Structures are given as structure tokens and as C-alpha cells.
Amino acid sequence: MNISIFGTGYVGLVTGACLANFGHAVCCMDVDVQKIALLQQGTIPFYEQGLKDLAVQNQKRLHFTTNAEEAVCFGEVLFNCVGTPSRGDGGADLQAVFAVVDAVAHFAFGYKVLVNKSTVPPGTARECQERLKKLTKAEVDVVSNPEFLKQGNAVYDFNHPDKIVIGAPAEKPLHLMQKVYHGLIKTYIPLIETDWETAEITKYANNAFLATKISFINEIANICDAVGADVKVVTKALGMDQRIGPKFLNAGMGYGGSCFPKDIRALSHVAKKKGYNPFIFPAVDAFNERQKVHLFPKIMQALQEVGGNTVTFWGLSFKPKTSDIREAPALALLEHLLAQGVSVRAFDPVALDEARKLLGEKVTYCSSIEESVMGSNAIILATEWDEFRNIDFAALGKLMKTRLVFDGRNVYDPNLVRQDGFRYYGVGRR
Ligand SMILES: NC(=O)c1ccc[n+]([C@@H]2O[C@H](COP(=O)([O-])OP(=O)(O)OC[C@H]3O[C@@H](n4cnc5c(N)ncnc54)[C@H](O)[C@@H]3O)[C@@H](O)[C@H]2O)c1
Known part of the structure; x- marks a missing residue:
């Protein structure tokens, strides 16, 4: 099948690469010119395990464009994977979703299925369908097909979902969706067929x-x-x-x-x-x-007790195996500490570039675990990357001014850390 993807973020790019891997021809469209230029050169603009290899293996069936008309015309099935961030009032900002709907209305001819894979509030598919009815004479059926993948494990999750949920208004688009996921349905992944609103709220x-x-x-x-x-x-x-x-x-x-x-x-x-x-x-x-700043008063008190002012963050991404720092608990805690004049050193296996874009020179970025603790008073484990699991605390302690560990992810055995001369603070660990 010919499939187009709108939005080449975590969901869109993973969906595109995985569908190409199923054998479909895939056109990925984004309004971000820089992102598309990188993708055309074979560079994945963010870190996601296994995605680069998959994109390279399927490059013959995968192409990238900023041209909405090209993408609408190319695909029989059009996946809407654009972002739906929070508005100030907590509601989902659907501007990008409707921009894609409008492009489809403008350029579509013949029959198309427009699939909402982005997470959208119940009622959105219905609104998209009504909008299309008003704006185009082309026959376009809207389908809700929310995505359940986890960043950091996205390629695996896409290929091994617990379920595929499809909210469709009729048999015709449903059959096309079954064709899209044929490879997965064959491996007995349960398909839940339902109406738009039920599919949307399930996510x-x-x-x-x-x-x-x-x-x-x-x-x-x-x-x-x-x-x-x-x-x-x-x-x-x-x-x-x-x-x-x-x-x-x-x-x-x-x-x-x-x-x-x-x-x-x-x-x-x-x-x-x-x-x-x-x-x-x-x-x-x-x-x-x-909860993001639950450790803050304990850190301030301990720093005061040891007469120190420098902390080391291990991990800045919101979870391991991703460079994504959006709403990361580490950042909330870090900002609190910076506001009190605490000096922050940080190491993260992949998220330092993202952090630098946001925090600039307010933080000292380090390229290794050892460098990150030099002259520091306290280690704060904020993201449980595997790199931080087996730590020789006795050796690292020698590089530090004072030995405090704030285990924000409850990874370490408090007794072992204490044996190496550290004061240990976890979350709910006595
Ligand atoms: N990230 C996840 O783990 C995850 C998992 C399941 C569902 N989702 C949902 O999927 C959606 C996308 O999430 P994401 O993390 O991939 O977002 P993202 O921010 O990484 O990517 C969104 C992309 O859409 C592009 N875009 C914006 N307007 C566009 C337009 N008019 N035409 C084409 N492209 C446009 C942006 O430039 C960006 O590249 C969201 O609704 C999210 O809630 C995300």
C-alpha cells in the first residue's frame, strides 16, 4: 500500500519506518524544514533505539518531504501523527491536527482514509469528519487509531503491541486499516474495533x-x-x-x-x-x-549540613533510553536548586544537547560519570539509565568534596552505598 505520515516526531517516524518494514511504500511529511533535511540525509533528529537501523534498511520504501500536496496525493491511507501539546487551560492544542485535515481537504482526490494516530480528545475524529465534509468533495473517511508505544522502546512496541484499537465509522475504512496492519494481525495481536469516541478515550x-x-x-x-x-x-x-x-x-x-x-x-x-x-x-x-521536587528540601538541608553548594545530576531525560526532556522531573528539581544558587553539574548518556538548548550555560555539562562528580557535594540520580546502575561509589567518592547520594529512582542498595562512606537518601527508603 501507499501510506503517508504527517508529523515525523517519535510517533510519526517510528510508524513510518515500521510500516515501510511491513512492505508498504511510505511518504513522511513534516512542516519542520530542518528535520526533513536531516531525514533526507539519513540522520534521525532524535535518539530512539533501533530506529536508525530500521530507517536505513527500508530507505527504498521510505521518503521524506515538506510538501503537503505530495503527501496527500501519495497515500491511500494518511496517518496524522502531529503533536497535540497542552494549551494553557489544560486542553489539547489541536491546531496541527486540523492543519493536516485542511491540507487533506485541499489536495485529496478519490478515496482516502485519514487516521488520527495522535492522542486527541473524544469528539475530535467526529469534528475532523465534519470539517472534511464541509471542505472537500473527495471521499475521506476518518479513523481513530491511537498509539500506545513507549519512547525508548518505540520500535519494539510498534511491532509487538498488546492491542490495536481502531475506531471506524464503517466497514470500508476498517478493511483498509486491517490491510495496513495485516502483518501484525496475522500474528494474533488483538484488534479492538469500536467507534471513534471509545477509541479516543481508550488512549x-x-x-x-x-x-x-x-x-x-x-x-x-x-x-x-x-x-x-x-x-x-x-x-x-x-x-x-x-x-x-x-x-x-x-x-x-x-x-x-x-x-x-x-x-x-x-x-x-x-x-x-x-x-x-x-x-x-x-x-x-x-x-x-x-513529587518532582520532593527531594528538594532534603537536598538543601544536607548541603547546608556539609557546607557545600555543588550537586551532580545523573540523567536529565524524562526516562531512560530517550533524549526527550519534555516535562522531565530532573528539570523541575534542577530549576529549584539553581534558584537557590546551587551549582549544577550534569551527565546524561544522550540528552545533554537537548538540555543545553533549554538551560544554556546555567549548568556544567559533563561527558562522563567521573567528570560529573569532580568537586561535587552530592549525586542526584534523576533518570535510571543502565549506565548508573553499577557504580563504584568508593572510587567516585574520592573525586567528590562530600559524599551524598539522592537516589530519585530508588535504584541503589542503601547499605552498600553507606558502606562506601556515603549518606543515602531515597524516596520512601527510611
Ligand atoms: N511520544 C510518545 O511516546 C507518544 C506515544 C503515543 C502517542 N503519542 C501522541 O502522538 C502524537 C505525536 O507525538 P510525538 O511525540 O511524535 O510528537 P513530536 O512533537 O515528537 O512530533 C510532532 C511532529 O509533528 C510535526 N508537525 C506539526 N504540525 C504539522 C503539520 N501541520 N504537518 C506535518 N507535520 C507537522 C512537528 O514538526 C513534529 O515534527 C501526540 O498526540 C502524542 O500525544 C506520543
Whole structure:
């Protein structure tokens, strides 16, 4: 099939490369001229495991353009993968989604399926369809097909989804979608066929559940701190309950990224707009913002006690295996510390360039773990990259002014770290 993708971000590019790998011919379109120029030269503009290899392997079936007309004409199925960031009021900003709809209306001829893969509030597919009806005589069916991949594991997730959810208004677009995913459906990945609104809210429900699960364990961890209990043990026991399961139960500095925060806000916003006042999700959002800086007073107090003023951040990306720093908990904590005049050194395996764009010279960027701790008073583990798991604290301690570890992801064994002469602070670790 000929398929076009609008938006070459994490979702669009992964979708394009993976669909090319299924054997489809794929045209990827973006309004970002620089991004497309890089892609045309074979450079992936962000870090995502396995994506470069996949793009190279499928380069014959994958091409890039900034020309919307070319993309609309090329594809039988058109995937809308543009960003849907948070507006000031918490609602999803759908400007880019509708810009693609308008381009489709302007250039489409014959029959097309326009697939909303971006995360959009319930009611958006219906609005897109109505807009198309007004703007074009071409036959275009809108389909909702939300994406559930995780950044850092996106290529694997796209190829091994737990489910494919398709909200379609009729048999015809549904059959085309089955053709798009033929390879995956053949491997017995369940296909959930439903209406637009149900498909759209399923994506929000998925993310709101995970954000709530993380916040739940973080609140338990904070209570563990207060009562002198160990959340690691609590988590282990909780996870053994098959009704709960162990995933997304690691207490720490909260969640970030371009999805959970904006999606939980957008879900609350659309609910309110439709007359339902949500209770749980605004609380999860507010709680998570507080959790990002939960360690801040402890860090300030410990720095005062040792008479120091320099900290080292390990990890700046919102989670491991990505260069994405959007809404990263590390940044919220870092900004709090900078505001108090604390000097910050930082090391991240891939996110330093992104961080530099945002933070400029306010931070000392380091190219190794060893360099990052030189002359520092405290290590703050903010992102649990594998690189930070097996650390020789005894050796690193010799490079530091004082030995403090703030384990924002509860990765380390407090006793082992203490044996190397460090003071250890975790989240809910007594
Ligand atoms: N990142 C994730 O892990 C993830 C997972 C599932 C769903 N989603 C959802 O998928 C959507 C895209 O997310 P992302 O992380 O890939 O975003 P992103 O910000 O990385 O990429 C969006 C891209 O769209 C481009 N764009 C904007 N307007 C355009 C237009 N009119 N025509 C063509 N391109 C345009 C931008 O230039 C950008 O390259 C969002 O709705 C997001 O919530 C993201």
C-alpha cells in the first residue's frame, strides 16, 4: 500500500519506518524544514533505539518531504501523527491536527482514509469528519487509531503491541486499516474495533491509569518516609498480587514526558467541558508536580549540613533510553536548586544537547560519570539509565568534596552505598 505520515516526531517516524518494514511504500511529511533535511540525509533528529537501523534498511520504501500536496496525493491511507501539546487551560492544542485535515481537504482526490494516530480528545475524529465534509468533495473517511508505544522502546512496541484499537465509522475504512496492519494481525495481536469516541478515550484511559499507578506508589513512598518503612519491600509485596502487578510501581521523582502530563490534563479538560467534574485526575497531576521536587528540601538541608553548594545530576531525560526532556522531573528539581544558587553539574548518556538548548550555560555539562562528580557535594540520580546502575561509589567518592547520594529512582542498595562512606537518601527508603 501507499501510506503517508504527517508529523515525523517519535510517533510519526517510528510508524513510518515500521510500516515501510511491513512492505508498504511510505511518504513522511513534516512542516519542520530542518528535520526533513536531516531525514533526507539519513540522520534521525532524535535518539530512539533501533530506529536508525530500521530507517536505513527500508530507505527504498521510505521518503521524506515538506510538501503537503505530495503527501496527500501519495497515500491511500494518511496517518496524522502531529503533536497535540497542552494549551494553557489544560486542553489539547489541536491546531496541527486540523492543519493536516485542511491540507487533506485541499489536495485529496478519490478515496482516502485519514487516521488520527495522535492522542486527541473524544469528539475530535467526529469534528475532523465534519470539517472534511464541509471542505472537500473527495471521499475521506476518518479513523481513530491511537498509539500506545513507549519512547525508548518505540520500535519494539510498534511491532509487538498488546492491542490495536481502531475506531471506524464503517466497514470500508476498517478493511483498509486491517490491510495496513495485516502483518501484525496475522500474528494474533488483538484488534479492538469500536467507534471513534471509545477509541479516543481508550488512549487517555491507558495513560491516566499508568500516571495514577505511579502517583499511587509515590504517595505510599512518601508515607513510608513519614512512618519509617521501606517502600521497596511494600512494592515487592504489592506487585506479587496478580490483581495489581509489578509494573509502574517504582517509587521516585514522578513521571514526565510529552504524554502523561498533557494527557491527564486533557482528559480532565474534556470531561469538564462535557459537564463532568473529574476528581482523581487533577489530583494526580498536582501531586506529580509536587513529587518532582520532593527531594528538594532534603537536598538543601544536607548541603547546608556539609557546607557545600555543588550537586551532580545523573540523567536529565524524562526516562531512560530517550533524549526527550519534555516535562522531565530532573528539570523541575534542577530549576529549584539553581534558584537557590546551587551549582549544577550534569551527565546524561544522550540528552545533554537537548538540555543545553533549554538551560544554556546555567549548568556544567559533563561527558562522563567521573567528570560529573569532580568537586561535587552530592549525586542526584534523576533518570535510571543502565549506565548508573553499577557504580563504584568508593572510587567516585574520592573525586567528590562530600559524599551524598539522592537516589530519585530508588535504584541503589542503601547499605552498600553507606558502606562506601556515603549518606543515602531515597524516596520512601527510611
Ligand atoms: N511520544 C510518545 O511516546 C507518544 C506515544 C503515543 C502517542 N503519542 C501522541 O502522538 C502524537 C505525536 O507525538 P510525538 O511525540 O511524535 O510528537 P513530536 O512533537 O515528537 O512530533 C510532532 C511532529 O509533528 C510535526 N508537525 C506539526 N504540525 C504539522 C503539520 N501541520 N504537518 C506535518 N507535520 C507537522 C512537528 O514538526 C513534529 O515534527 C501526540 O498526540 C502524542 O500525544 C506520543
